[in-house]
Amino acid sequence: MFRSASSPPKKQAVTPRQIRTRERADRGIPEATVARLPVYLRALHSLQDRGIATVSSEELATAAGVNSAKLRKDLSHLGSYGTRGVGYEVEYLVYQISRELGLTQDWVVAIIGVGNLGRALAGYGGFASRGFRVAGLLDADAGIVGAHICGLTVEHIDELETVIKDRGVSIAVIATPAGAAQVVCDRVVAAGVTSVLNFAPVVLTVPEGVDVRKVDLSIELQILAFHEQRKAGGPMGDQAEPEYEVLEGDGPSDGAQYIEAVDA
């Protein structure tokens, strides 16, 4: 937006976080692009592990499983255009994407429901290396409460609000049975958490301003089954059928991949 010289902008006290949020809103990064940034980051980390300093858009696109035009467009939203004939500097791109995703600071995570899945998540080393610190494990089962898992002691769900407040939890991971998930979600939100990662097979209702990402491996398997069926000839046989594209992040259901017919 242009301002006339006669009306200089008024100075306001803003925090660095507000500035970053405004910058992002100004740049208008699409949600689908945001959903692909972690995929690029994973590919870049693997290049870094192999000691690769620069990468072409084609190589990075192949490593990330997208087409190179989409990758270049996504990265242009970050102001990253690469250098003709050289490509992108891996280290700097890691920094740019990490900064955009808010990964240059640590996020405190609590896992609620410490059964098969909760335990596996608690033991996953990949969180810490990406800036997510698991600071609380909570369960309702007296037989599990008190167990020591990966350096943490499982606490009773009654302690949920205290754990969130005292340890500054900003992301709640729900790994309870479906029937308990909404109540747990309501409690974490009431305690001030605005980001929820939900593994329970249920759609959670949250107030505006709270982000819920849902992980559902059975949906991923169903998408693979769909493609397997098509490769094998499918129920539609030789009939003309539309082309399909698997899209991420901006579909009708939050966070899930979905399949959309596209013009062939």
Ligand SMILES: NC(=O)c1ccc[n+]([C@@H]2O[C@H](COP(=O)([O-])OP(=O)(O)OC[C@H]3O[C@@H](n4cnc5c(N)ncnc54)[C@H](O)[C@@H]3O)[C@@H](O)[C@H]2O)c1
């Ligand atoms: N999203 C996926 O891809 C995926 C994959 C596997 C399982 N799941 C789902 O994840 C959830 C956990 O699966 P699991 O195999 O670990 O089950 P599990 O039964 O082994 O563990 C669930 C845990 O939640 C605890 N719990 C129950 N009610 C609670 C409450 N109100 N507060 C706190 N803790 C509570 C139980 O005591 C138990 O320890 C289930 O909803 C399951 O359907 C999702």
